[in-house]
Amino acid sequence: MTHPLAADSAPGLSWRGLETRVGLDALPAFHRAFLRWRGVEGTESMPLRRVQQRVEAELNRMVQAGLAVREGDDWHLTPGALEGFEDAAPYLPGEPDSLPM
Template identity: 85%
Template sequence: MPESALSWRALETRVGLDALPDFHRAFLHWRGVEGVDAMPLRRVQQRVEAELNRMVQGDLAAREGDDWRLIPGALEGFEAAAPYLPEAPDSLPL
């Protein structure tokens, strides 16, 4: 995994606890998961982890303990993440 890999847990920390449920729902919408708005919060959290694991299978991330390290560009197109991403140009969604 490249040094510039983005920690999912660090990203969640930047988002903040109050905004995290909406961020997770936006992530699931971006990933194409249906019925997100009707899901209970716990189910949303489970689906986020499932999608992150799918990203691992697609070589967009690597699992490290209870974290996922996302390769640069893995969140391309996920506009809701843009305000929380590091300033490095290769981590910004296009």
């Protein structure tokens, strides 16, 4: 079995690796912050399952926009893809190309 952070060695920042660093307790708030950053309204009143579905939909939109690549059940974000998403900053690896710009 591959360690969940091992995906960070793949090209781009692993979304699943990022979620692992966020941790289970903080993940719902992180997902809601991601959706707000992407312009989705009403995230605070959404059930958790709906939040997860919307996160995946937004990640797929990022793929269409060339900001991410889907690989199995993961998305690898291009450098700068999280530009302006300040809530992600504490969880990003220390590599300069993965930081929001």
